[in-house]
Amino acid sequence: MATRGRRGRCGAPIVVCMCRNITELRGLQPAATPEEIAAAARQYVRKVSGMTHPSAVNAEAFEAAVAEVTATTTQLLGALPPGRQPPKTVPPLRRPEVIARLAEAK
DSSP states (O other), X not given: OOEEEEEOTTSOEEETTOOSSOOOOTTOSSOOOXXXXXXXXXXXXXXXXXXXXXXXXXXXXXXXXXXXXXXXXHHHHHHSOOOSSOOSSOOGGGSHHHHHHHHHHO
16 A cells, blocks of 8 residues: 555554455445455554554454454445445545545555
């Protein structure tokens, strides 16, 4: 993930393709993509672990947690009925400015 060299309020580097908050995925039209679910899972694991970039020692446990949260979230979204109203905010991976930054990073 690319960083801007700036630091957030907590002192951690600001990551270009990561939102500070996890957005609601239920009720999206079209439905949340696997990439959006994985991005939300990664953000959740980053938040609860306190690690933006895990060290080599922690990488395996970190990535296993991301995979488990992704699978559980996918299962949850599949089991819930469709939302009655779309989420109030657009998920980061659907925002034009994020799409443009990701394209630049490639």
